[in-house]
Amino acid sequence: MCYDAFSDEELIAKLRRGENEVTDYILEKYKPLVRKRTNAMYLMGGETEDLIQEGMIGLFKAIRDYQEEREASFYHFAELCINRQLYSALQASNRKKHQPLNTYISFSSGESDDGVKVEDALLGQSQSPEQLVIEKEVWEDFKQRLNGRLSKMENQVLAFYLDGNNYIQIAQLMNKSPKSIDNALQRIRQKVKQMKQEERG
Incomplete structure (x- = not known):
């Protein structure tokens, strides 16, 4: 069956009704997003193939856990799950002191469909407004210095x-x-x- 005409939310509903082949379709559809996030993480010291596997695990978790009545959109939820999985994998393999800086380097280019920056969505769950302001300043300073080099x-x-x-x-x-x-x-x-x-x- 061709699923191109269905929205992500409709596909998830079909999956919940037992159309298990939907999982493979969504995994294939979102591979480019996983690759995009993996590329950013690679620059931070990760290994590409390992990170792709981690990103696909994050995507699978999004498919498994998405609840339309609680989440804004599947795309946004999948993006967050992929980012969390990748960042956790990178942290586990290479512990770093400056976690806010690393988060911004990894996710600075990402923006979801509803215009919410990925770094805002991730850090906003556990950081105070004051901490977010400081971390944004750290990222902007780092980005300017990197561009200069x-x-x-x-x-x-x-x-x-x-x-x-x-x-x-x-x-x-x-x-x-x-x-x-x-x-x-x-x-x-x-x-x-x-x-x-x-x-x-």
Whole structure:
């Protein structure tokens, strides 16, 4: 059966009525979102394939736990579940001192359908307004300093990468060799790592 004409919420309702093949359809439909979030996490030190698996686990949890009467939209709920799973996996493998900073680096490019920033939705559950203001200032400062350290090409590569493209797709978009894009991503990752070390003193 083709499910393209149905909304996510309608698909979840079908799944609850026993149409189990809906799960595979939603998992495939949301793979690009998982890839987009994984790309951002990769820059923070994660391993791509492991993070993709974690992201798919988060998506599966969203399918399992979504309740239309309690959640705004499935897309928004899935986005939050994917982000939480990825961030938890990265924290577990690489404990960090500056959690707010890491959260903003990982999720700064994400925005849900209803215009709510992912970092606001995540941190807003456990942080006070005063803490959120401080963390936003930390992120803005870090972003400005990172942009200042990246070349024009690296900034372009980073923008495409955080939008969910892999290095081969970026190479096509920028009319450059895949090797040059891969090298640029490695340089960006190294600069992020260096700045994190500087933050720790």
